[in-house]
Amino acid sequence: xxxxxxxxxxxxxxxxxxxxxxxxxxxxxxxxxxxxxxxxxxxxxxxxxxxxxxxxxxxxxxxxxxxxxxxxxxxxxxxxxxxxxxxxxxxxxxxxxxxxxxxxxxxxxxxxxxxxxxxxxxxxxxxxxxxxxxxxxxxxxxxxxxxxxxxxxxxxxxxxxxxxxxxxxxxxxxxxxxxxxxxxxxxxxxxx
Amino acid sequence: xxxxxxxxxxxxxxxxxxxxxxxxxxxxxxxxxxxxxxxxxxxxxxxxxxxxxxxxxxxxxxxxxxxxxxxxxxxxxxxxxxxxxxxxxxxxxxxxxxxxxxxxxxxxxxxxxxxxxxxxxxxxxxxxxxxxxxxxxxxxxxxxxxxxxxxxxxxxxxxxxxxxxxxxxxxxxxxxxxxxxxxxxxxxxxxx
Numbered sequence: 001x002x003x004x005x006x007x008x009x010x011x012x013x014x015x016x017x018x019x020x021x022x023x024x025x026x027x028x029x030x031x032x033x034x035x036x037x038x039x040x041x042x043x044x045x046x047x048x049x050x051x052x053x054x055x056x057x058x059x060x061x062x063x064x065x066x067x068x069x070x071x072x073x074x075x076x077x078x079x080x081x082x083x084x085x086x087x088x089x090x091x092x093x094x095x096x097x098x099x100x101x102x103x104x105x106x107x108x109x110x111x112x113x114x115x116x117x118x119x120x121x122x123x124x125x126x127x128x129x130x131x132x133x134x135x136x137x138x139x140x141x142x143x144x145x146x147x148x149x150x151x152x153x154x155x156x157x158x159x160x161x162x163x164x165x166x167x168x169x170x171x172x173x174x175x176x177x178x179x180x181x182x183x184x185x186x187x188x189x190x191x192x
Numbered sequence: 193x194x195x196x197x198x199x200x201x202x203x204x205x206x207x208x209x210x211x212x213x214x215x216x217x218x219x220x221x222x223x224x225x226x227x228x229x230x231x232x233x234x235x236x237x238x239x240x241x242x243x244x245x246x247x248x249x250x251x252x253x254x255x256x257x258x259x260x261x262x263x264x265x266x267x268x269x270x271x272x273x274x275x276x277x278x279x280x281x282x283x284x285x286x287x288x289x290x291x292x293x294x295x296x297x298x299x300x301x302x303x304x305x306x307x308x309x310x311x312x313x314x315x316x317x318x319x320x321x322x323x324x325x326x327x328x329x330x331x332x333x334x335x336x337x338x339x340x341x342x343x344x345x346x347x348x349x350x351x352x353x354x355x356x357x358x359x360x361x362x363x364x365x366x367x368x369x370x371x372x373x374x375x376x377x378x379x380x381x382x383x384x
Contacts, residue, residue, distance in 0.1 A: 116360055119359075119360060120359060123359045155351060159346060161353070161358050162354065165357050167346070168315075181383050185378040189378075191373050
């Protein structure tokens with residue numbers, strides 16, 4: 001009798017959990033297939049067979065994250081929803097455990113096609129989910145009908161990621177609110 | 193008799209030029225102090241003495257870029273100037289030679305304090321220069337007096353960097369124009 005998922009799914013679970021933990025402790029440059037195998041309690045050839053490189057490990061960890069539930073905010077107003085989305089980004093990147101994988105994937109994607117695809121698929125999925133708050137707001141008449149829902153989500157998040165990866169400036173709730181409000185103002189003016 | 197700059201400056205010039213070339217060819221993960229020394233025609237101990245790690249090399253290359261002239265656009269309108277700034281980002285990241293250092297610094301900054309500081313200083317300098325287009329526009333009455341000039345520059349560039357490093361979506365002149373116009377609309381609405 002095989003349990004749902006079976007051994008293969010349990011190995012993936014253990015290996016990806018170990019990948020997260022190693023990334024949190026050592027970062028991208030300190031990640032090795034050997035250490036992941038040791039931490040996961042599996043033989044390193046088992047890891048190599050399925051995840052040939054650390055970029056594949058990171059990409060698979062992001063694929064797994066993409067599949068987890070992400071609650072789309074529903075505060076009743078578009079402003080509230082966009083601020084909630086922005087706050088979620090701020091919280092994720094101020095938690096070392098949560099930010100480990102997105103930080104690593106940015107590096108991995110610069111030189112691995114597999115990682116680049118995982119990153120693109122992850123953000124496409126999240127944007128599509130989050131865009132629901134804009135679609136609802138269009139129905140309520142809060143922003144013009146021809147507003148591009150995904151572009152409004154991008155504009156809300158972009159200034160936060162710009163601070164995280166580019167300028168290195170600190171993030172807080174005020175930064176989140178400011179980003180969301182600027183994006184919303186652009187949308188109301190018909191520029192999104 | 194010593195020439196201006198002297199041997200030390202010539203070595204730095206050769207080593208940083210070699211760093212650029214190596215980054216363009218091999219990327220961050222393929223960069224080694226040895227290969228930089230060979231390409232620059234200097235002994236590797238000379239490089240190690242002054243630039244202990246590849247992160248220090250990359251940080252110094254960015255410091256050098258910060259010191260080069262960057263022509264602030266002056267098209268006569270804020271919209272034209274912001275589009276010109278956005279276009280410059282698009283051009284830089286579609287040219288493999290130009291994008292090599294900013295791409296590498298993002299990775300280097302994730303685990304090197306020296307690289308993090310170089311990145312922060314570079315973008316602070318560029319933002320301060322670019323903010324001049326907003327200061328002029330405030331004087332012309334194009335945007336409210338309390339518009340934050342640096343924040344408007346950030347909002348113009350952020351959606352482009354978001355595509356480059358996060359979603360991996362393509363960039364072109366339309367993306368640049370769209371980013372600039374959304375940022376400007378937010379500013380006109382008093383949200384920047």
